[in-house]
Amino acid sequence: MEKTESYHFDLLKKELVATFLKTHNAPKNIEEWKGENIVLFQEDLFDKVKGKVSEKWFYTYCKKTPDKLPRIDILNLLSKYIGYENWNDFITKKEKSRAIPKKPLLFGILILLISIIGWTLVKPKTNEFVFCFVDQITDIPITKSHLNITVLSKTESPLYFKTDSLGCFRYKTTAEQITFVVSSPYHKTDTITRRIVSNSNNKVRIASDDYSLMLDYYANNNVKDWKVRQQNLNNLIANNAKIYRFYGNDLGVEVYSKLNFIQLISTPTNTLKKIKILDKVIEQGKIVKLKFIVQ
Numbered sequence: 001m002e003k004t005e006s007y008h009f010d011l012l013k014k015e016l017v018a019t020f021l022k023t024h025n026a027p028k029n030i031e032e033w034k035g036e037n038i039v040l041f042q043e044d045l046f047d048k049v050k051g052k053v054s055e056k057w058f059y060t061y062c063k064k065t066p067d068k069l070p071r072i073d074i075l076n077l078l079s080k081y082i083g084y085e086n087w088n089d090f091i092t093k094k095e096k097s098r099a100i101p102k103k104p105l106l107f108g109i110l111i112l113l114i115s116i117i118g119w120t121l122v123k124p125k126t127n128e129f130v131f132c133f134v135d136q137i138t139d140i141p142i143t144k145s146h147l148n149i150t151v152l153s154k155t156e157s158p159l160y161f162k163t164d165s166l167g168c169f170r171y172k173t174t175a176e177q178i179t180f181v182v183s184s185p186y187h188k189t190d191t192i193t194r195r196i197v198s199n200s201n202n203k204v205r206i207a208s209d210d211y212s213l214m215l216d217y218y219a220n221n222n223v224k225d226w227k228v229r230q231q232n233l234n235n236l237i238a239n240n241a242k243i244y245r246f247y248g249n250d251l252g253v254e255v256y257s258k259l260n261f262i263q264l265i266s267t268p269t270n271t272l273k274k275i276k277i278l279d280k281v282i283e284q285g286k287i288v289k290l291k292f293i294v295q
Contacts, residue, residue, distance in 0.1 A: 001068050008091055009069060013062060015082040018157070020044060025148060025160045030062050035246050035253050036278065036291065051077040055252070124174040127196040132168040133182065136205040141167040142187070147206070150181040152191075182206060185277040233262045238286035246278060246293045261290075 001009070017030050024044065026037040033041070038058050046052055053074060061070050069075065075087035084090040133142045146162040149169050153159070163169050171178060176196050183189040188207045237243075243256040256264070265275060274295050281289035 001066065005069050008094060009061075009066075011094055012075070012078060012082070012090065016041075016078060019082045021160070022157050025150070033058075033063070039244065039253055045077075045081055049077055049080045051081075053077075126172055126174055127176065129171045129173070129178050129194065129196065129202070130168065131192075131194075131202050131204050132166065133163060133204050133206050134167070136207045139205070142184075142206060143167045145184055145186060147182050147184045147187065150183075152179045152181065185209075185279055230262055233265070234258075236287060237261070237290070238283070238288045241287055242289045244291045246291060248293070 013030050017026075017028060020026060020041055021028070024037075024040055026033055026040070038055055041058075042052060042055075057070070057074070060066060072087060079085070079087045079090040082090075084093065133147055134140060135142060142163070143165060146164075147167070147169075149161040149163065151159040151161065151171060161169060161171070171180075177193065178196075179191065179193045181189060181191050182204070186209055188209050190206060192204060194202065237258050239258060241258050243258065243261045245254045245256055247254070276293050276295055278291040278293060279289075280287055280291070
Protein backbone atom coordinates (compact mmCIF):
# COMPACT_ATOMS: atom_id res chain seq x y z
CA MET A 1 0.00 0.00 0.00
CA GLU A 2 1.36 3.45 -0.91
CA LYS A 3 2.06 5.98 1.86
CA THR A 4 -0.79 8.25 0.78
CA GLU A 5 -3.25 5.33 0.73
CA SER A 6 -2.03 4.15 4.12
CA TYR A 7 -2.41 7.68 5.53
CA HIS A 8 -6.00 8.02 4.32
CA PHE A 9 -6.99 4.53 5.47
CA ASP A 10 -5.57 5.20 8.96
CA LEU A 11 -7.64 8.40 9.10
CA LEU A 12 -10.70 6.41 8.05
CA LYS A 13 -10.19 3.87 10.86
CA LYS A 14 -9.79 6.64 13.44
CA GLU A 15 -13.09 8.22 12.34
CA LEU A 16 -14.78 4.80 12.39
CA VAL A 17 -13.80 4.50 16.06
CA ALA A 18 -14.95 8.07 16.82
CA THR A 19 -18.33 7.44 15.17
CA PHE A 20 -18.82 4.09 16.93
CA LEU A 21 -17.89 5.51 20.36
CA LYS A 22 -20.69 8.10 20.13
CA THR A 23 -23.16 5.32 21.00
CA HIS A 24 -21.04 2.42 22.26
CA ASN A 25 -18.31 1.60 24.73
CA ALA A 26 -15.08 0.18 23.26
CA PRO A 27 -11.28 0.70 23.32
CA LYS A 28 -10.14 3.85 21.50
CA ASN A 29 -7.62 1.75 19.55
CA ILE A 30 -9.47 -0.33 16.93
CA GLU A 31 -6.70 -2.96 17.00
CA GLU A 32 -7.78 -3.77 20.59
CA TRP A 33 -11.41 -4.52 19.68
CA LYS A 34 -12.52 -8.08 20.45
CA GLY A 35 -15.50 -10.29 19.65
CA GLU A 36 -18.26 -8.28 21.34
CA ASN A 37 -16.98 -4.94 20.02
CA ILE A 38 -16.78 -6.30 16.47
CA VAL A 39 -20.31 -7.74 16.59
CA LEU A 40 -21.72 -4.43 17.89
CA PHE A 41 -19.84 -2.55 15.15
CA GLN A 42 -21.27 -4.88 12.48
CA GLU A 43 -24.78 -4.27 13.83
CA ASP A 44 -24.28 -0.48 13.99
CA LEU A 45 -22.91 -0.44 10.43
CA PHE A 46 -25.93 -2.34 9.16
CA ASP A 47 -28.38 -0.14 11.10
CA LYS A 48 -26.92 3.11 9.73
CA VAL A 49 -25.92 2.30 6.12
CA LYS A 50 -27.46 -1.15 5.52
CA GLY A 51 -24.12 -2.74 4.76
CA LYS A 52 -21.93 -5.42 6.30
CA VAL A 53 -18.30 -6.39 6.70
CA SER A 54 -17.31 -9.89 7.80
CA GLU A 55 -15.31 -10.67 10.94
CA LYS A 56 -12.52 -11.99 8.68
CA TRP A 57 -12.48 -8.64 6.84
CA PHE A 58 -12.24 -6.79 10.16
CA TYR A 59 -9.28 -8.86 11.33
CA THR A 60 -7.54 -8.46 7.94
CA TYR A 61 -7.91 -4.69 7.56
CA CYS A 62 -8.45 -3.29 11.07
CA LYS A 63 -6.50 -5.48 13.50
CA LYS A 64 -3.53 -5.91 11.16
CA THR A 65 -1.58 -3.73 8.71
CA PRO A 66 -2.93 -4.67 5.27
CA ASP A 67 -0.83 -4.82 2.12
CA LYS A 68 -3.47 -3.07 0.05
CA LEU A 69 -6.66 -1.05 0.40
CA PRO A 70 -10.03 -2.81 0.74
CA ARG A 71 -12.40 -2.94 -2.26
CA ILE A 72 -13.80 0.45 -3.30
CA ASP A 73 -17.40 -0.59 -2.44
CA ILE A 74 -16.32 -1.29 1.17
CA LEU A 75 -14.42 2.01 1.34
CA ASN A 76 -17.53 3.82 0.07
CA LEU A 77 -19.67 2.03 2.67
CA LEU A 78 -17.37 2.93 5.57
CA SER A 79 -17.03 6.53 4.35
CA LYS A 80 -20.81 6.85 4.30
CA TYR A 81 -20.98 5.43 7.86
CA ILE A 82 -18.78 8.26 9.18
CA GLY A 83 -20.71 10.98 7.34
CA TYR A 84 -19.18 11.31 3.86
CA GLU A 85 -20.77 10.66 0.46
CA ASN A 86 -18.13 8.11 -0.56
CA TRP A 87 -14.41 7.32 -0.38
CA ASN A 88 -13.52 9.99 -2.94
CA ASP A 89 -15.44 12.63 -0.95
CA PHE A 90 -13.57 11.54 2.20
CA ILE A 91 -10.13 11.86 0.51
CA THR A 92 -11.01 15.20 -1.13
CA LYS A 93 -12.09 16.83 2.12
CA LYS A 94 -9.11 15.47 4.04
CA GLU A 95 -6.68 16.78 1.43
CA LYS A 96 -8.34 20.22 1.55
CA SER A 97 -7.90 20.37 5.31
CA ARG A 98 -4.20 19.49 4.91
CA ALA A 99 -3.75 22.20 2.29
CA ILE A 100 -4.86 25.10 4.53
CA PRO A 101 -1.87 27.52 4.60
CA LYS A 102 -0.10 27.92 7.95
CA LYS A 103 0.19 31.32 9.60
CA PRO A 104 3.63 32.98 9.83
CA LEU A 105 5.74 31.58 12.65
CA LEU A 106 6.13 34.89 14.51
CA PHE A 107 2.41 35.58 14.44
CA GLY A 108 1.71 32.07 15.66
CA ILE A 109 4.15 32.44 18.58
CA LEU A 110 2.55 35.75 19.55
CA ILE A 111 -0.92 34.24 19.56
CA LEU A 112 0.34 31.32 21.65
CA LEU A 113 1.89 33.63 24.24
CA ILE A 114 -1.29 35.69 24.49
CA SER A 115 -3.34 32.54 24.91
CA ILE A 116 -1.06 31.21 27.67
CA ILE A 117 -1.19 34.50 29.56
CA GLY A 118 -4.96 34.74 29.14
CA TRP A 119 -5.46 31.17 30.29
CA THR A 120 -3.27 31.77 33.35
CA LEU A 121 -5.32 34.82 34.34
CA VAL A 122 -8.78 33.32 33.79
CA LYS A 123 -8.08 29.63 34.42
CA PRO A 124 -11.36 28.10 35.64
CA LYS A 125 -11.63 26.12 38.87
CA THR A 126 -11.46 22.32 38.54
CA ASN A 127 -14.21 20.41 40.34
CA GLU A 128 -13.84 16.74 41.29
CA PHE A 129 -17.02 14.68 41.44
CA VAL A 130 -16.90 11.46 43.46
CA PHE A 131 -19.77 8.95 43.41
CA CYS A 132 -20.00 5.59 45.17
CA PHE A 133 -22.81 3.25 44.14
CA VAL A 134 -24.82 1.04 46.51
CA ASP A 135 -27.72 -1.36 46.10
CA GLN A 136 -31.03 0.46 46.47
CA ILE A 137 -32.49 -2.15 48.83
CA THR A 138 -29.51 -3.48 50.84
CA ASP A 139 -27.43 -0.27 50.80
CA ILE A 140 -24.36 -2.49 50.18
CA PRO A 141 -21.60 -1.15 47.83
CA ILE A 142 -21.81 -2.61 44.32
CA THR A 143 -18.38 -4.21 43.88
CA LYS A 144 -19.00 -7.69 42.44
CA SER A 145 -19.24 -6.24 38.92
CA HIS A 146 -18.13 -2.92 37.43
CA LEU A 147 -20.83 -0.40 36.51
CA ASN A 148 -20.63 1.34 33.13
CA ILE A 149 -20.57 5.14 33.38
CA THR A 150 -21.34 7.35 30.36
CA VAL A 151 -20.67 11.04 31.01
CA LEU A 152 -22.90 13.25 28.86
CA SER A 153 -22.00 16.69 27.53
CA LYS A 154 -23.90 19.27 25.48
CA THR A 155 -20.80 20.25 23.52
CA GLU A 156 -18.72 17.04 23.32
CA SER A 157 -19.11 13.35 22.57
CA PRO A 158 -19.92 11.06 25.53
CA LEU A 159 -17.05 9.80 27.69
CA TYR A 160 -17.00 6.21 28.98
CA PHE A 161 -15.74 4.95 32.35
CA LYS A 162 -16.19 2.06 34.80
CA THR A 163 -16.44 2.01 38.58
CA ASP A 164 -13.36 0.94 40.56
CA SER A 165 -12.93 -1.97 42.98
CA LEU A 166 -14.73 0.00 45.71
CA GLY A 167 -17.75 0.66 43.49
CA CYS A 168 -16.84 4.33 43.04
CA PHE A 169 -16.31 6.72 40.11
CA ARG A 170 -14.25 9.95 40.01
CA TYR A 171 -14.42 12.69 37.39
CA LYS A 172 -12.71 16.08 37.18
CA THR A 173 -14.24 18.96 35.22
CA THR A 174 -14.53 22.74 35.28
CA ALA A 175 -18.31 22.44 35.06
CA GLU A 176 -20.49 22.96 38.14
CA GLN A 177 -22.83 20.14 37.11
CA ILE A 178 -22.42 16.60 35.77
CA THR A 179 -24.90 14.33 34.01
CA PHE A 180 -24.10 10.67 33.44
CA VAL A 181 -25.80 7.37 32.65
CA VAL A 182 -25.06 4.37 34.87
CA SER A 183 -25.78 0.84 33.64
CA SER A 184 -24.78 -2.81 33.98
CA PRO A 185 -26.23 -6.19 32.97
CA TYR A 186 -27.50 -6.67 36.55
CA HIS A 187 -28.90 -3.19 37.28
CA LYS A 188 -31.49 -0.85 35.82
CA THR A 189 -30.14 1.95 33.65
CA ASP A 190 -30.45 5.37 35.28
CA THR A 191 -29.51 8.94 34.35
CA ILE A 192 -27.97 10.96 37.20
CA THR A 193 -27.57 14.76 37.34
CA ARG A 194 -25.70 16.34 40.26
CA ARG A 195 -24.19 19.74 41.07
CA ILE A 196 -20.87 20.13 42.85
CA VAL A 197 -21.36 20.65 46.58
CA SER A 198 -18.19 19.29 48.17
CA ASN A 199 -15.33 16.92 47.42
CA SER A 200 -16.66 14.21 49.75
CA ASN A 201 -18.10 10.91 48.51
CA ASN A 202 -21.62 11.13 47.14
CA LYS A 203 -23.64 7.94 47.63
CA VAL A 204 -25.88 6.89 44.71
CA ARG A 205 -28.45 4.14 45.08
CA ILE A 206 -28.96 1.88 42.04
CA ALA A 207 -31.89 -0.52 41.53
CA SER A 208 -31.18 -4.15 40.62
CA ASP A 209 -32.62 -5.62 37.41
CA ASP A 210 -35.00 -8.43 38.36
CA TYR A 211 -34.67 -10.17 34.97
CA SER A 212 -30.91 -10.46 35.21
CA LEU A 213 -31.03 -11.59 38.83
CA MET A 214 -33.59 -14.28 37.99
CA LEU A 215 -31.55 -15.47 35.02
CA ASP A 216 -28.38 -15.50 37.10
CA TYR A 217 -30.13 -17.47 39.84
CA TYR A 218 -31.45 -20.16 37.51
CA ALA A 219 -28.13 -20.38 35.67
CA ASN A 220 -25.68 -20.45 38.56
CA ASN A 221 -27.44 -21.78 41.65
CA ASN A 222 -28.09 -25.35 42.73
CA VAL A 223 -31.77 -25.73 41.85
CA LYS A 224 -32.77 -29.32 42.55
CA ASP A 225 -35.92 -29.43 40.37
CA TRP A 226 -34.56 -29.19 36.80
CA LYS A 227 -38.03 -29.21 35.26
CA VAL A 228 -39.01 -26.18 37.31
CA ARG A 229 -35.79 -24.44 36.28
CA GLN A 230 -36.46 -25.09 32.59
CA GLN A 231 -40.05 -23.83 32.87
CA ASN A 232 -38.97 -20.65 34.63
CA LEU A 233 -36.32 -19.98 31.99
CA ASN A 234 -38.83 -20.67 29.23
CA ASN A 235 -41.17 -18.04 30.71
CA LEU A 236 -38.32 -15.53 31.05
CA ILE A 237 -37.01 -15.70 27.46
CA ALA A 238 -38.89 -14.88 24.23
CA ASN A 239 -39.22 -17.68 21.67
CA ASN A 240 -37.37 -15.76 18.96
CA ALA A 241 -34.71 -14.32 21.28
CA LYS A 242 -31.26 -13.66 19.81
CA ILE A 243 -28.71 -15.27 22.12
CA TYR A 244 -24.93 -14.91 21.68
CA ARG A 245 -22.19 -16.73 23.58
CA PHE A 246 -18.84 -14.92 23.56
CA TYR A 247 -15.50 -16.70 23.96
CA GLY A 248 -12.32 -15.16 25.37
CA ASN A 249 -8.96 -14.81 23.59
CA ASP A 250 -10.61 -13.73 20.31
CA LEU A 251 -12.14 -17.18 19.73
CA GLY A 252 -15.32 -15.70 18.32
CA VAL A 253 -19.06 -15.75 18.98
CA GLU A 254 -21.57 -18.61 18.92
CA VAL A 255 -25.30 -18.13 18.30
CA TYR A 256 -27.70 -20.10 20.51
CA SER A 257 -31.40 -20.84 20.07
CA LYS A 258 -33.63 -20.42 23.11
CA LEU A 259 -33.86 -24.22 23.48
CA ASN A 260 -30.09 -24.73 23.25
CA PHE A 261 -29.43 -21.99 25.80
CA ILE A 262 -31.94 -23.41 28.29
CA GLN A 263 -30.42 -26.86 27.86
CA LEU A 264 -26.93 -25.42 28.43
CA ILE A 265 -27.73 -23.80 31.78
CA SER A 266 -30.35 -26.22 33.10
CA THR A 267 -28.55 -29.53 32.57
CA PRO A 268 -26.51 -30.82 35.56
CA THR A 269 -22.83 -31.06 34.68
CA ASN A 270 -19.51 -30.78 36.49
CA THR A 271 -17.84 -29.03 33.55
CA LEU A 272 -20.14 -25.99 33.38
CA LYS A 273 -18.70 -23.03 35.24
CA LYS A 274 -20.33 -19.74 36.19
CA ILE A 275 -22.28 -17.89 33.49
CA LYS A 276 -21.81 -14.12 33.32
CA ILE A 277 -24.38 -11.93 31.57
CA LEU A 278 -22.79 -9.29 29.31
CA ASP A 279 -25.87 -7.54 27.95
CA LYS A 280 -29.61 -8.02 27.45
CA VAL A 281 -32.68 -6.36 25.91
CA ILE A 282 -36.18 -6.64 27.44
CA GLU A 283 -39.39 -6.19 25.42
CA GLN A 284 -42.93 -6.80 26.70
CA GLY A 285 -41.68 -8.60 29.79
CA LYS A 286 -39.42 -11.03 27.89
CA ILE A 287 -35.69 -11.21 27.17
CA VAL A 288 -35.38 -10.74 23.37
CA LYS A 289 -31.61 -10.34 23.15
CA LEU A 290 -28.93 -11.80 25.40
CA LYS A 291 -25.12 -11.90 25.41
CA PHE A 292 -23.19 -14.09 27.85
CA ILE A 293 -19.88 -15.78 28.54
CA VAL A 294 -19.03 -18.96 30.46
CA GLN A 295 -16.18 -18.29 32.87
